Amino acid sequence: xVGTFDIxxxxxxxxxxxxxxxxxxxxxxxxxxxxxxxxxxxxxWAPPQIIPYGDMPLSYAMSALHYGQAIFEGMKAYKxxxxxxxxxxxxxxxxxxxxxxxxxxxxxxPEEIFIGGLxxxxxxxxxxxxxxxxxxxxxxxFLIATDEAIGVRASDTYKFVIITCPAGNYYNEPIKVLxxxxxxxxxxxxxxxxxxxxxxxxxLFPTRMAQAKGYQQVIWTDSETHQYVEESGTMNLMFVIDNxxxxxxxxxxxxxxxxxxxxxxxxxxxxxxxxERKISITEILExxxxxxxxEAFGCGTAATIAQITSIGYKDADYTLPAVETRQxxxxxxxxxxxxRKGQVExxxxxxxxx
Ligand code: PLP
Ligand code: COI
Numbered sequence: 001x002v003g004t005f006d007i008x009x010x011x012x013x014x015x016x017x018x019x020x021x022x023x024x025x026x027x028x029x030x031x032x033x034x035x036x037x038x039x040x041x042x043x044x045w046a047p048p049q050i051i052p053y054g055d056m057p058l059s060y061a062m063s064a065l066h067y068g069q070a071i072f073e074g075m076k077a078y079k080x081x082x083x084x085x086x087x088x089x090x091x092x093x094x095x096x097x098x099x100x101x102x103x104x105x106x107x108x109x110p111e112e113i114f115i116g117g118l119x120x121x122x123x124x125x126x127x128x129x130x131x132x133x134x135x136x137x138x139x140x141x142f143l144i145a146t147d148e149a150i151g152v153r154a155s156d157t158y159k160f161v162i163i164t165c166p167a168g169n170y171y172n173e174p175i176k177v178l179x180x181x182x183x184x185x186x187x188x189x190x191x192x193x194x195x196x197x198x199x200x201x202x203x204l205f206p207t208r209m210a211q212a213k214g215y216q217q218v219i220w221t222d223s224e225t226h227q228y229v230e231e232s233g234t235m236n237l238m239f240v241i242d243n244x245x246x247x248x249x250x251x252x253x254x255x256x257x258x259x260x261x262x263x264x265x266x267x268x269x270x271x272x273x274x275x276e277r278k279i280s281i282t283e284i285l286e287x288x289x290x291x292x293x294x295e296a297f298g299c300g301t302a303a304t305i306a307q308i309t310s311i312g313y314k315d316a317d318y319t320l321p322a323v324e325t326r327q328x329x330x331x332x333x334x335x336x337x338x339x340r341k342g343q344v345e346x347x348x349x350x351x352x353x354x
Contacts, residue, residue: 009034118139
């Protein structure tokens with residue numbers, strides 16, 4: 001059920017949209033006219049408000065800044081040829097935000113605020129949704145602890161905010177990835193399965209080192225044996241080996257990607273063999289050696305389908321088959337784009353028009 005909260009709207013006097021070419025802006029740097037803000041205090045949520053995008057006056061002692069009680073989501077809205085704006089599987093992001101909230105000892109955000117508020121925001125800022133073939137409006141909902149308090153404890157007050165920005169491709173080209181052997185993204189019992197801000201901060205140094213060696217991203221391995229692949233950057237990983245689509249099984253060290261789920265749903269609908277299980281570097285390199293490694297790609301909201309052209313492991317690079325030969329990932333990429341742009345029937349009812 002959506003839409004029982006009254007949302008106060010403070011509309012901007014004059015839209016800034018004409019200052020930009022929304023089909024051609026760098027990812028995450030230009031923000032649309034409005035944002036949604038809701039505050040939690042005294043054990044309850046106040047009605048959300050939509051206000052002009054801007055800065056927030058907050059205390060330097062704010063607990064999110066010091067101890068990382070902060071979570072976020074990433075999702076997208078698309079515009080079809082008729083100008084209709086739709087969200088891709090927004091309820092999945094809503095549910096995942098609340099799984100993150102639970103793990104980080106934060107209050108759950110009600111559906112009327114997340115989904116109801118987002119729909120109102122999209123209606124107001126629809127002019128910011130790109131029309132280009134690969135363009136979308138990237139949506140960043142986030143929840144932060146706002147207590148002005150230095151003690152280490154769960155905050156009593158929180159802010160839930162949604163900001164949005166027009167986006168094109170996150171990666172402009174297929175990527176080279178390096179299997180990370182010294183650092184981990186997530187550990188058993190940790191927070192790898194949720195979108196906690198600290199997961200991203202901790203990834204920057206190893207990623208910078210990989211980039212200095214000419215790779216775009218790292219492949220994270222499990223923290224216990226370093227033998228099994230987990231994720232790459234901000235993407236879930238997929239391999240096609242001997243015509244079987246293989247991806248690491250979900251666990252408490254892997255984010256349950258909505259793109260991952262969509263890719264697997266399509267693979268199954270197309271009668272491909274799918275395996276969700278542990279996959280070791282040895283198995284991948286073995287398949288590379290005997291010619292059965294057909295495809296490797298990352299998938300995620302920002303990255304969409306990011307083809308992996310080579311995998312670096314212990315000072316050697318293993319080049320993968322040319323992207324043009326990759327039947328599954330190129331079909332999935334095109335099909336997802338068509339569903340999102342309303343060009344094929346939305347069989348799975350993934351799109352919610354606003
Ligand atoms: N894994 C990580 C660590 C991520 O940050 C993301 C991006 O959100 C994903 C996977 C992909 O998830 P989704 O497809 O829901 O965007
Ligand atoms: C997303 O794909 O939505 C993400 O959250 C990645 C982001 C950190 C750019």
